[in-house]
Amino acid sequence: MNDLKSSMADAADAVERALDRLLQLGGDPEDRVIEAMRYAVLGGGKRIRPFMVLSSSAMFGVDRASALRAAAAVEMVHCYSLVHDDLPAMDNDELRRGKPTCHKKFDEATAILAGDALLTRAFEVLADPETHQDARVRADLVLALAEACGERGMVGGQVLDLMAETTDLNMPEITRMQRMKTGMLISVACEMGAILGHASENARHTLHAYAHDLGLAFQIADDLLDVEGSIEKTGKKTGKDQAAGKATFVSLLGVERARGQAKMLSDQAVQHLEIFGEKGDLLKQLAHFVVERDA
């Protein structure tokens, strides 16, 4: 796993710098919202989604600068979703990655607007000729990201998650909710390398299948951490779902079966990558990592 850990650390550093460059203060009165955007995206997180963009890009020989811009865009969308999900009207969270949430650090209006601007900026970055010289690639990146994040994707998943506070979801419902809420963005992150690298439809579908299994494994691992993890390691309040009486993979399957399911899905994810040979090694290691992490 040394390979993976150093690759992830390198990727996280590079993405941090890319995000920093993309979100520069301008010395204008509206800088407050840029400060909130920077607060939301800089200095935190494992950068798993950007790592997926960079790793899948490396498989198809994509220029590193292009891949980094796409990775930054995906991370902006991920962070915008966290900022909005943390709002008082939604999950009402005060702590994120061990720091006050954006609306706590700034204020609600600024947090809403910072989220809006991050989402907008993500599409701007992807559509910019600097990201790729082929306009078809740029339009495809925008389309893939938007399809993953709207009412039939991430936003729809958050709606379902909010509904889960008052209705008990069963396994197929939870699976669908998590697929939408977190899985689709993970899928698009893994597919971006194929889009950027003009890879075959088959390669893209394979990455999609990998991400589909990985995304669920990731979420089950998250649910396990919510039950078993500590606030010190995860940097956020744990035991939340349980306290809210919310059905999760763990509450429905129990700890042992959930752990087994995560392992099975992670193995299955790895299987998909066999057609890529050694080129798929990093993403294979990542599949194991997501179910073994402790934060």
Place this chain on the structure above:
Amino acid sequence: MNDLKSSMADAADAVERALDRLLQLGGDPEDRVIEAMRYAVLGGGKRIRPFMVLSSSAMFGVDRASALRAAAAVEMVHCYSLVHDDLPAMDNDELRRGKPTCHKKFDEATAILAGDALLTRAFEVLADPETHQDARVRADLVLALAEACGERGMVGGQVLDLMAETTDLNMPEITRMQRMKTGMLISVACEMGAILGHASENARHTLHAYAHDLGLAFQIADDLLDVEGSIEKTGKKTGKDQAAGKATFVSLLGVERARGQAKMLSDQAVQHLEIFGEKGDLLKQLAHFVVERDA
């Protein structure tokens, strides 16, 4: 003005139908957010921005179906901004177009998510090959819209507007704030026809200049309506800025000078269009309309 009024009514009908087609309920539990999206965009508004997209598109022989999709995307962004601006943490408005605002009709979480999904959907529509066969056009539409709506555009303008509640803005500051908050989206709406129609850079710049003047004229007219309009006609609470002690074009210039300024800007906007001859007639009439409207 008969020409204009019937053209605007036709455009509004066509855009309404396009938005309705783009936002279909799916029979899924997350339909609630689609209902909120539909509530926010259907059945209301003068559809001035979509009319700008359609009119500028007609000038360059753009296929009507393409133009309608771009117009719908712009209207989605406009409506998302209204939904978020109306939230309790922002302007805290209860009435919009004579109906309860989105968070009043649904709830805050749903309103935030419906806005997020509308913004996302706008980019999805623009990036979709159905909007234009040329990927360069699609990427350019996305880029132009995103640049107009982020922290250096519409969102930045809303930040400045919120700050104006506690600091008195002077004329250059108000002009800049309004330019960002409402002007840049109006500009991109007018430029979209040029982008869709592969028009010259010069044509696009001319439309930009027209929209720049028109946007300010539009905003001054809005400020005048806030002072002089009635809730019956405008469908929203009037006298708000005055009550909040907020500086506006009218509070700084007085009613008469503000009216004169709006007229001057509208005439100036018309001047830019001379190079297009008769083809610019509808947009010329629009420039007069925006300063003469009573709602």
